[in-house]
Amino acid sequence: MSIHSTLLFVLAAVAVIVAVRWVAGRTGLPAAALLPLIGIAYALLPGPNIGLDPDLVLMIVLPPLLYSAALDSSLLDLRRNLRIVVSLSVVLVLLTGLVVGLGFHLFVAGATLAAGIAVGAAVAPPDPVAALAVGRRVNLPPKMVTIIQGEGLLNDATALTMLSVAVAAAVGGQFSFPAAVGQFVIAAVGGVAVGAAVAWAKRLARPLTADPLMSNAISLATPFVAYLLGEELGVSGVLAVVVAGLIVGHQTPQFGSGAARLQTNAVWRLVDFLLEGFVFLLIGQQLPEVVKNLREYDTSTIVTAVAISVGVVLLLRPAWLILTQSLPRSLHTRLGGVAEPDDADEPGSARRAARADRNADRLTTREVAALSWSGTRGVISLAAIFTLPLTTDSGAPFPDRDLLLFCTFVVVLVTLVGQGLTFAPLVRRLGLRADEADQARVRNEARSAAVEAALARLDAVAAEEPDSAEAVDTTRSQLLTRLARYRGRLDLIQQSRSSERPTSPEYETALRIRRATIDAQREELVRWRDAGRLPDEELRVLERELDHEELLLPKRST
Structure with a gap:
């Protein structure tokens, strides 16, 4: 397309993204499910389509989206739920790839095990954008948000590493299990190390981040630096981006200025909004590409391949969650290496925190049901499968490449639209909601503690600077007014027995x-x-x- 046509196309896409966001805000339907349908409708019209360039997605689109999500994540909450997050983002992804691969090898005529594992690796990692958008709208509990978000951050590295091993076996005709395990471990450990190094380097650049514009420039460049450095060193660039984002996000309250934080947050929200919108439109437009070469396959072969791909993705996830949550509590404790201390003598808040940490990996039946339906797939699956080479080392066509593309597209469409549109009704039916009263209590307790610390600092300032008495008294009066307001909110919350956030006519006025x-x-x-x-x-x-x-x-x- 010419520059003029490209500009018109981009402006039209922005208009569609804004319109869909407006519709989603008023109907409760997730934009991530509506945009692919619009993309499919456009793809069926005469005229040019935008093809999916996997390198563009993996190098330009994926790093900023992952980094932004990592910045918004909680390193402490992720660590608290690490066992279940690793179970979903590593073990389940590997298991999904292997089961899909075996299904193709056993039931799809002519399919090889390596080709089956390749498509299994592509469809294994959920893209949490749709589920999180819905979850936040229906006020999903923070623990569930952390698990879904943490899984989405870590599973791409697992899937892409598995895909590279499967493609190497399919192209070269050889596969070594020890070599594959070694490659996976090196990629993971190296990715963590690179991400930590990039986060450390960004901390060293702290003097430059006092200026909001310079802070924004460095922030936008960080995910690309982490990704490219990881890929150049032969380790997981995806994991490097995630680790860098988690560490930087954890340290930002200590080392960033307020003005820089406000502006950087606004910039990343805009980046997320536009990139996610373009990505989901792009998914729908791949329909002509993935169906054009299916004529060479029998209908029964196509149906069998699609049934295996979709069936494994939809059924293995709840089966795995039920299996892992059925393990005895003692086995969970041994696997995590955590002893069960006697907390009878601990203060109430410490006892609650300790009990929460020990039970973080235990899910209720309702939580298992919600997590089972939160595994929507997205553009990473399509980008991954589009990286399959056209030929093998011998010059022969890559086995069943077009069939693998179609199966991946169907899985993405079924989960993104089907699960995306039904996730909110399911969560509401299950009655999963965050305890708003408890959230408000924690916020107001923290606000009160912060004001009390400020008052204590004022006393120190007054003692060190006797001439500042007037300014200290004015500031103290303002802080005491604020503290009274926070304590009044706490009293109202404690008097309320509902999990809903209590309202006060005086406060609203x-x-x-x-x-x-x-x-x-x-x-x-x-x-x-x-x-x-x-x-x-x-x-x-x-x-x-x-x-x-x-x-x-x-x-x-x-």
Whole structure:
């Protein structure tokens, strides 16, 4: 396409993404499920399509999406749920690839084991974007969000490494299990090391990140540096990106400035929004490519291959979750190497935290049901299968390449649309919701503790600087007012027996009044500008001050 046509296509895609986001916000339907359907509809119309370039996806699209997700993840929560996350993102991915491979080898005429494992590796890793979008909308409990998010962060490295081993066997005709295991271990350990090194280097660049623009530039470059460095060293670039993002996200509150954090968060939200939108549109447009060469296969062969791919993906996940959660608690403890301490003498909060850590990997029946239906596949599966070479080392066509492409597309479509559209009703039917009252209690306890620490620091400042008494008294008065508000919220929460976030007419009235005063100030500034009394440059400075003040106000009572 010409530059003019490409620009028109990109603008049209942005318009579609914005429109679908608007529809999704009002209907509750996930945009990740609607966009592929629009992409398919467009693909069936006459005119040019955008082909999926796997290198572009793996090198340009995947690193920023993974890095952004890692920044938003909790390293502590991920570590607390590490056993189940590893179980899903490593063991289940490997098991899915092997079972699909065996199914192809045994039941699909002419299919080789290596080719079957290749498609199994491609369809094994879930893409959590759709599930997380729905989960956050229906207020899924934080533990479930952590598991789904953690699985999505780590499973791509497992799948892509497995795929490379399978492709090497299919192309070269040889397969060594010890060599494959060694390659996997080296890729994983090396990826972790590279990610930690990149995060350490970014920490050394801390003096440069005080400026928000420089901080944004470094942040946007970090995932590509981690990915390229990992790939150049022959280890997992995907895992390097994830580890770098987890460490940087964990350290950002300590080493980043407030202005840089605000701007960087806004930039990454925009990057996620556009990249995810383009990716899901791109999935639908691959339909002509994946079906054009299926004429050489019998209908029974196609049906059998698709049934194996979709069946294993849909059935193995709940079976694995049920199996692992059926293990005795003592076996879980031994596998994790964690002793069961006697917490009778521990304080209440410490005892609750210790018990939560010990039970983090135990899921309820409702949680197992929700996780079983959260395994939506996405663009990584398509990008992975499109990396299959056209020929083997002998010059022969890669075995069943077109059939493997079609099976992967069907799996992505069935899970992304089918599970994506039904995940929210399932979660609501199961009654899985975060305890809003408990979340509000933790936030207000932390706010109170932070204000008390500030008051203690004020006492130290007053002792060191006697001349600052007036400023200290003014600041102390403001902090005490804030502390009284937080403690009032805590009292209201403790009096409520509901898991819903309690509301207070006085608190809601105060929020409404604060918003009204901010609106009045903004309107007056605009009148000054329109009357020629305030330059636009000064208006933007004052408007930014009001925007930050408004940003501090909660959307809901918290």
